[in-house]
Structures are given as C-alpha cells and as structure tokens.
Amino acid sequence: MSLRLRHLTTLENLPRATIERLLDRAVSMRDACAHGTRKLDLLAGRTILNLFFEPSTRTRTSFELAARRLGADVINFDIGFSSTSKGEELYDTLHTLEAMHLDAIVVRHKTSGTPDELVRHAMSGVSVINAGDGNRAHPTQGLLDALTIRQHRPDFENLTVTICGDVKHSRVARSDVHALSALGTKNIRLCGPAALMPADTELPHCQRFTDFDQAIEGADAIIMLRLQKERMAATDLPDEAAYFQRFGLDKRRLALAAKGCLVMHPGPINRGIEIASEVADGAQSRILEQVGNGVFVRMAVLGEMLAR
Amino acid sequence: MSLRLRHLTTLENLPRATIERLLDRAVSMRDACAHGTRKLDLLAGRTILNLFFEPSTRTRTSFELAARRLGADVINFDIGFSSTSKGEELYDTLHTLEAMHLDAIVVRHKTSGTPDELVRHAMSGVSVINAGDGNRAHPTQGLLDALTIRQHRPDFENLTVTICGDVKHSRVARSDVHALSALGTKNIRLCGPAALMPADTELPHCQRFTDFDQAIEGADAIIMLRLQKERMAATDLPDEAAYFQRFGLDKRRLALAAKGCLVMHPGPINRGIEIASEVADGAQSRILEQVGNGVFVRMAVLGEMLAR
Amino acid sequence: MSLRLRHLTTLENLPRATIERLLDRAVSMRDACAHGTRKLDLLAGRTILNLFFEPSTRTRTSFELAARRLGADVINFDIGFSSTSKGEELYDTLHTLEAMHLDAIVVRHKTSGTPDELVRHAMSGVSVINAGDGNRAHPTQGLLDALTIRQHRPDFENLTVTICGDVKHSRVARSDVHALSALGTKNIRLCGPAALMPADTELPHCQRFTDFDQAIEGADAIIMLRLQKERMAATDLPDEAAYFQRFGLDKRRLALAAKGCLVMHPGPINRGIEIASEVADGAQSRILEQVGNGVFVRMAVLGEMLAR
Numbered sequence: 005m006s007l008r009l010r011h012l013t014t015l016e017n018l019p020r021a022t023i024e025r026l027l028d029r030a031v032s033m034r035d036a037c038a039h040g041t042r043k044l045d046l047l048a049g050r051t052i053l054n055l056f057f058e059p060s061t062r063t064r065t066s067f068e069l070a071a072r073r074l075g076a077d078v079i080n081f082d083i084g085f086s087s088t089s090k091g092e093e094l095y096d097t098l099h100t101l102e103a104m105h106l107d108a109i110v111v112r113h114k115t116s117g118t119p120d121e122l123v124r125h126a127m128s129g130v131s132v133i134n135a136g137d138g139n140r141a142h143p144t145q146g147l148l149d150a151l152t153i154r155q156h157r158p159d160f161e162n163l164t165v166t167i168c169g170d171v172k173h174s175r176v177a178r179s180d181v182h183a184l185s186a187l188g189t190k191n192i193r194l195c196g197p198a199a200l201m202p203a204d205t206e207l208p209h210c211q212r213f214t215d216f217d218q219a220i221e222g223a224d225a226i227i228m229l230r231l232q233k234e235r236m237a238a239t240d241l242p243d244e245a246a247y248f249q250r251f252g253l254d255k256r257r258l259a260l261a262a263k264g265c266l267v268m269h270p271g272p273i274n275r276g277i278e279i280a281s282e283v284a285d286g287a288q289s290r291i292l293e294q295v296g297n298g299v300f301v302r303m304a305v306l307g308e309m310l311a312r
Numbered sequence: 313m314s315l316r317l318r319h320l321t322t323l324e325n326l327p328r329a330t331i332e333r334l335l336d337r338a339v340s341m342r343d344a345c346a347h348g349t350r351k352l353d354l355l356a357g358r359t360i361l362n363l364f365f366e367p368s369t370r371t372r373t374s375f376e377l378a379a380r381r382l383g384a385d386v387i388n389f390d391i392g393f394s395s396t397s398k399g400e401e402l403y404d405t406l407h408t409l410e411a412m413h414l415d416a417i418v419v420r421h422k423t424s425g426t427p428d429e430l431v432r433h434a435m436s437g438v439s440v441i442n443a444g445d446g447n448r449a450h451p452t453q454g455l456l457d458a459l460t461i462r463q464h465r466p467d468f469e470n471l472t473v474t475i476c477g478d479v480k481h482s483r484v485a486r487s488d489v490h491a492l493s494a495l496g497t498k499n500i501r502l503c504g505p506a507a508l509m510p511a512d513t514e515l516p517h518c519q520r521f522t523d524f525d526q527a528i529e530g531a532d533a534i535i536m537l538r539l540q541k542e543r544m545a546a547t548d549l550p551d552e553a554a555y556f557q558r559f560g561l562d563k564r565r566l567a568l569a570a571k572g573c574l575v576m577h578p579g580p581i582n583r584g585i586e587i588a589s590e591v592a593d594g595a596q597s598r599i600l601e602q603v604g605n606g607v608f609v610r611m612a613v614l615g616e617m618l619a620r
Numbered sequence: 621m622s623l624r625l626r627h628l629t630t631l632e633n634l635p636r637a638t639i640e641r642l643l644d645r646a647v648s649m650r651d652a653c654a655h656g657t658r659k660l661d662l663l664a665g666r667t668i669l670n671l672f673f674e675p676s677t678r679t680r681t682s683f684e685l686a687a688r689r690l691g692a693d694v695i696n697f698d699i700g701f702s703s704t705s706k707g708e709e710l711y712d713t714l715h716t717l718e719a720m721h722l723d724a725i726v727v728r729h730k731t732s733g734t735p736d737e738l739v740r741h742a743m744s745g746v747s748v749i750n751a752g753d754g755n756r757a758h759p760t761q762g763l764l765d766a767l768t769i770r771q772h773r774p775d776f777e778n779l780t781v782t783i784c785g786d787v788k789h790s791r792v793a794r795s796d797v798h799a800l801s802a803l804g805t806k807n808i809r810l811c812g813p814a815a816l817m818p819a820d821t822e823l824p825h826c827q828r829f830t831d832f833d834q835a836i837e838g839a840d841a842i843i844m845l846r847l848q849k850e851r852m853a854a855t856d857l858p859d860e861a862a863y864f865q866r867f868g869l870d871k872r873r874l875a876l877a878a879k880g881c882l883v884m885h886p887g888p889i890n891r892g893i894e895i896a897s898e899v900a901d902g903a904q905s906r907i908l909e910q911v912g913n914g915v916f917v918r919m920a921v922l923g924e925m926l927a928r
Contacts, residue, residue, distance in 0.1 A: 037413065043356070043357040043385075048659065049659040051685065051688070051689075053681075061389055061390055061391065062408060065361075065387055065389055065409075065412065066412060068387055069359065069387065069412055069413075069414075072359070072385045072387075073359075077688045079681055079684055079685065079688075081677055081681055082677055083677065092891055092897070093888075096887070096888055096889060097888075099908055100678060100887060100888070100908070100911050101681075102908075103908040103909070103911035103912045104681065104682060104685055104911060104912065104914075104915050105653065105685075105912065105915070106685075271404070271408060272401075272404055272405075272408070273404060275400055281400070292407055292408070292410075292411040293411070295408050295411035295412060296411045296412065296413065298412075299412050299413070345721065351664070351665040351693075369697055369698055369699065370716060373669075373695055373697055373717075373720065374720060376695055377667065377695065377720055377721075377722075380667070380693045380695075381667075579712070579716060580709075580712055580713075580716070581712060583708055589708070600715055600716070600718075600719040601719070603716050603719035603720060604719045604720065604721065606720075607720050607721070
C-alpha cells in the first residue's frame, strides 16, 4: 500500500496505486451520498480554508461542498484578487494561517508552483491542496476527469484520448495527461492552434495535431478546453466563428470519433466557440457528470488527508 | 390539503390554503425559537445555495439565518454583480449547481422572470426560491408582510391597506398585493407619483391615488416602499423635501389613518424621504417585527420544501 | 468575582480581575484544543455576525474560527467598504440585525466610538464586540498581547514594555497600554516619529521617546506597530529605508533590550520597514504565538458573553 497523501500539489509522479485509491475513495463517497447519507462526520472538528488568489466560484464551491459534506468547517479567506501576494508576503500569510491551527489550505494562484512553495514553507501539520496554479496543475480536475472516464471505460490501456484547445496555458490538460498516463493510457493526443501548443519538450509522450479532424479520429474520449477569449488573438484565427470552424467540437466531428466517445469539458463552456450546444447537451456529453464527480473526488482527497 | 410547494417564484395564483399553511408554519417556527430551541435539525444534511445577481445583504442574511436555524448548510455563490448572466450562461450555471447535488437555490436577479426560467430548466430535484426578480415578485416579502399584519389584524376581509411609493418598480408591492388578495383583502390602495404608478392594466382590483392624504384615510395598514433615489428624477418632484411633502409618511398623515394603523416598510428606510423618523420609530411601527418575521417565514418556506 | 461581560468595546477601565479571568479562560480554551477536543459545543445554537466596515481578513477569520470552534454559527454581513454607514443608517442596520435574533455582533469601523454607539442603541440582548474602531481600541488584540507576554513573563509589575511606530493612529497601542496598565505594568514606553506620537494629554503615564535606541534599552518586550505607508509622508523620513534606520527593529537594536526580550507585532508585518526579517523570524519573535493566542482570546470573550 502506498503512503497516505499529506499534500496534493500535482499528479505528476504520483504512483498509479495512489491515484486508484483516490478514485476508489471517491466512488465510496458517491455511494454513501447516494444511499441517503447526506452528511458524513469523517472530518468533524476539522477546519479547511479556501485561499483563492484567483476567483473561481465553481471550484471554490465544489471544495466547500466536499468539506461540509464530510462535517468539516470551511473558512473562505477573501484575498483581494488584485493582491499579487508572493514571496515573503505569501509565506507570512501561510504562517499566520498555520498559527490559527487550520487543518488544510486549498489554494489557487496564478503563479505556477505556488502550492509547492507553500508546502516547502509550511511549518506545522497543515495540508496543502492545489486548486489550480498558473498553467501547471489542477490535480483534483485531473482526478475527476479520470474518474468520469473510468466509469464508462475502465480499460485505460486501450483508450485514445484527445485533448483540444489552448493546451499551452491549460493546467487542466497537464493534470489530465498526468492522471491518464499513470493509469496506463498510451494514446493521448493534443490538438490546438500552433501558437497555443506547449513546447515540444513538454509532455513528450503525447501525439500532437493541429488538424482537429485527424486528432479526433477514433478517439474514445475528447476533452475540450475552455478558450480564454483574450488568447484567440495569438492564433491566426480572426474571430470566434473561425476558431470554432477549425477547433470547435460539433456533431460532424464527433462522428469521426469512436462509437460512444465521451465528450468532456472542465467548464464553464463557451458555446459556439469551442463546443456546439448540440454536442454539449447531447447524449455523449459527460460534462455534468464531471461536475458531480468533482465533489466526490474532493471529498476523497480531503478524507485521505485529514481523517484521523 | 393543498400540495406541498416545490418551488416558490411568486405568490400570484397561489391558493389561500397554501399561503395560510406557510404563515402557520412560520408561527410554529417562531414559537419553537421562542421556547429556547435555538436550532432545529429539520434540514440537517441539506444544502442551500444563495445565488444573488443583485447585492442584498439583508435578504441574503435572512435566508442564511433561516437555513442555519433549521440545521442546513448554506453556500454563498458569489456571482460578480457585474455579470449579466442570462440565457444559456444562466442555465449552465444552474445545471452545474444541480450536478453538485444542492437541495435549493435562493435566487435574486434584476430581470423579471429569471426564477421561473430556472424552474423551467431545472433537471433534478432542486427547489428554486425567488428572493426578488426585477419588479415582478418578492414572495417571501409578501408572506412576511401578511404574517405581520395577521398578528395584529387577522380579519383580512375587513382591512384597508395602502401601499405608497414607487409602486411601478416594486416587486414588494406586487407580492404584497398577491398575498393580501389571496387572504381576502378587498380594499388595497396604491399611491405614488403618476410616473411611478404601474400601468392601468396591472393590478386592476386595486384603487389608485396620487394624493397621499386621500389614500391614507381610514387605512388599517400602510406599507411604505423604499424610493430608489435615482428614480425621483422621473417624478415632477424637484428634491427629497418635495417628495417627502407629497408622499412621505409623517405624524400628521398617520393621524388620517384608522386608529392603530400598522406602519410597515420593507427596509432599509430612507428617513426624511419616504418616512419621518417619528413614525418609523413610533409605537405603530411594525418595521422591525417585519424583519423578525422574515426569518420565520423563510424557515417555513425552506421547511415546507425540503423537510423529508 | 467581577461581573460577567456583556459587551467588549475597550479595555480602558476594565478591572484587573476581569482581564485576568479572560486570560485564564483563553488558557483553558487552548488546553482544551491541545488535548484533541477540536470543537466544543459551548455556543451551540448561537449566531455571531461579523459586521466589518473596514476590511480585515485576518481579524475576521480569527473571530470566525473562534466562534466555529465553540460550535456557534457565523454570518459575514458584507457591508460594502465604501459605505460610510453612521448615525441613523448605522442604528437601523443594528436594529435590523437585532430583529433577526443574533447573539453577538463583532464590529470593525473606521470611526472611533462606533461600537459604543451600537451598545448605547442596542435594544435587545445582543452583545457587541469591538474588532477595532478608528484609532481608539482593539480590545481582543490588547488581550492577546497580554496573554502572549504572560506566558513568558507573568510578572507584569516588573516589566518594561516598548511600543514603537505610529502610536498616534494605533488602536493596538492604546489597547495594549490599557491591558498592561491594568495588569500592573508601570514602565510602558512609547516611541515613534514626533508626527506620529499621540497628544501629550493622552496616555500620560507612559514615557515617550523619539530615539528608538533609548526606548529599547532594557526592554522586556517590544511591540512593533504596522506602518501605514501613506502615513510615512507625515514624518520627516524621506523613504522606507530612512524610516527603518530610525524606527526599524533589527538585530543590533534588539541587543540593546533585556536578555530574552519578547518581539511582538500585530501583523501583517512590513519586512524591512518596521522590522528586519532576521528579527521577525528569529528566536525571540512571538509574532505567530500572538496569532494563535488571538483565536483563544476570542474564544474566551465569546464564551464569557454567550455561554448559557
């Protein structure tokens, strides 16, 4: 049995057994909730603090719900989002929070590596959970995407998964690749405008495409990324319609994928930019399943770290 | 016995029996709280989300207190108030929240009809409670006003109630009229500057006045509305003093009403604009009673919808 | 035995016995928490509202944690910080909150005396706790500083304590002086730029210094105040380096103090402006101990006021 996690800043280099244990725990959480146990007391008396330097109501709410359903208290530490908080100022905030005897800090920060900085500077038993740092990692998103795929296609070794959009700036894409690779998926395809693809040295075991039709052919799951509209300028695509024509997922393209291909998106979706409504709302869409799994995965992570 | 409510978006067309049951429930809540039971566990394990697209600390706090006193968890979903969230974007937010397995969404939105849109698009068992939409409805305010009146004058059939101020833009006025009409009140008078009165086709069974002295004569209850100062420009009243002279409630005017006439206001009050301090703080004022009843009415609504 | 507190707006004129009882209670809270009782139910069913007219995430979080660890519910009433809320508008807010049957209001306001105004206008059994008003008082900070000193040096009568920085605008300094004086400390030294010292008529029993080297000589505890950078202009010090040279606490200066001199700061610290990192992070620093004691002192105050 692998070691119990104390922090979760990235899925990179996490053993397959640990990821599988977390997914199994998430399933247990879902089953407990499905059987009418609306609230567990696994974390009664524990306090979890949300420390968001970037706004994200959805992710913060998902963590808050997860913590509350385990009986923990949740504090939202309202950092002004204009704050650049880094270096000594950041560590002082960390140490202040540690001195208040919190059990875990859920952190989101625009600078890659900030959660690891917190882990390195933590002095007490506080656990650090990364809720997204720069373009580097969003490990609970990687886990919930893996869980969503596993529910339908547990044979990760045989899967072809296509990730499409602004891969370069996407922490979701990186954490997805880490989770899928650890679970044995060999065929991971990255697709997007050349200007929005990561450097060749990054994620070397993934195949790269700039033609979405080719990237989607035979895929068992497609993970569409959210396009930050201000980044469209970096591409050679003049407008949203042009972007959608080259990299949008519509019915025609979905037909190129394998039968029953799962359609996924971390949300919130830009309809008509990266995905057509007919696909987002269609029978193959797993987007809302991802949201539900997000709460269970976060319950699993919090439970693993903080249960006595 | 009428059906248990699943949603509450308006009091319009709600059967008298339903309104009376909710008021009776509110009285039970008040009695339970008065007898030292500070916290009930009727909604233990339930999660209620506040989704406010318009700021309203008072109403949000009242709902939050109501939910907590019933043992529910409360999440504040902090939409940026600059967000215009509507249409597909609004429904995507709704579906995301549903996927997180919430039990109820308390929504305030500047666009009339938004809560009904949410009801129409809801896919799961989530309940929607309108905390105010545009100028259309504020049903818990209508209920708490009815409860406040009933405590003093349960003979709704015999009452004359005057509603004064910016009736045109007031969701409070509309929900008050719906509650009072359902409970049998025949004499409802609307009063305000011509520019701030609703179209003649609306609320046809109410009497209309532009002379406040006439409107107040013999009234058993007066509900003063809050004036949005930016709307004063639409009237032919040059300033606050002029507005107060024509439509402000002072001691002289209150003397024209029936003996013991109840003075009400949804708050926060503008002293010296729509109401004189001597009246707002006087013996006939029920304004703080309204605030207290607000919590009990919201407990009643949440209990009706969500108790197992 | 002195009377149980109902409100806490200032430590001025509080009997020594009351202050000692609160510190003893804080120690009991710390002991209970240290022995694994992560959550007490002393205040189960009680509701505490944070009413902050000035932003202060740290203090608000400390009060929120204290309340939650005693089993109380906490509501954050999000006043827009641009609101000047005073006079009738402030009292109307107070009465509205009282009508909702809250047990305590924790208030921070930029205007000195606001918490006492609330006490004077309160109509019900609600308790008012000052979380900082203008430059007047921050009583829980005074208590937590006294507790921090007492843990190391319970012989208050023999101590020399130096408070350095912008004393003129500091509510922390005033509450520290009140606490220390009540506990018997005779030698309290105030030090800062002439323009940032309080009027001579204020705090007459303290010694005054403008030379920090002299002020620190033989001190048993040094409390450094946070400099609001916009106030530096009022001094004759052209920049941060110049301020630090005259009033910053570094290793050289600390060596002038008594052996084992405690280094304190209410936080957040400005490194290199009022305190050197080597001192803030050094062996004599009690800054994080202060933060931890803050939660226990606030538990003590809330428990004293609200336990049945």
